[in-house]
Amino acid sequence: MRGLQLRLEGRILRRAFARRPDMRWPLPPELAATLTGARVTSFRRRAKYILMRLDSGWSVLIHLGMSGRMLVEPVGRNEITLHEHIELETDDGWRVGFVDPRRFGSVDLIETAREDQHKLLAGLGPEPLDDAFSVAVLDAALAGKKTPIKAALLDQKIVAGLGNIYVCEALYRAGISPVRHAHTVPGVRSKRLLPAIKQTLTEAIAAGGSSLRDYVQTNGELGYFQHAWKVYGREGEPCPTCQSDDSCDGVRRIVQSGRSTFYCARNQR
DNA sequence: CAAGAATCCTGTCAGC
């Protein structure tokens, strides 16, 4: 969002083009017409959604899905990148491309005044970095949940914005087993979990995110938080806390609700 | 109702 904001905020969109409409959901047919000629007034992020406000009273709701990324580059001599489904051009010579090979990403329009009532935003839980996301709030959300804490933290209704990597990393930092029932976390464990979530996300954002496969920032640079991963993608490696301790088997990989979980069975209980 | 599985789609990589 910040990368888009840098080049788009305050600019008029001179040209907008939707190359194919079949993303996660069909693009609104009026998308290109709504964007063309509009001035971009501000940006906002909610959970994993980007909201781009236009002076016409419309907001553009964007989700990058698994493989989506935004290219931001000067206009001219740029070939269309493969899987570049949406293209924008500003009045001061910048070009934005929404590239998304798997097309799990989505774009929709919503009146700015009704943003939070959009179907995709209405049920979301608290922002993890807000002060309103407290131990008490987390405990209340986990109460009575028999599902594994890993699945609960991926549930955007409980807390909005954590993905697979950061859930694994936050649970490791908090020393909590991913298979533990969510309702048994409130207490000493949630008091560790809450700061672990906030610290993990804060550090990852400062590092420009995690680059796995094809993710890049809008300036084309890789994020570098992947170098700070303690357990994610490290199956078989010694856990950084246990190191050479014989009673530690190192980082394990298991599958929970169809997603990989990485953890250390000795440190996380 | 809650929880887990299936689903959308393309690309990459390991193994044979």
Place this chain on the structure above:
DNA sequence: TGCTGACAGGATTCTT
């Protein structure tokens, strides 16, 4: 070299 299967930053929708 080429084929097959597993797996990948997500989250809705379907099934149990």
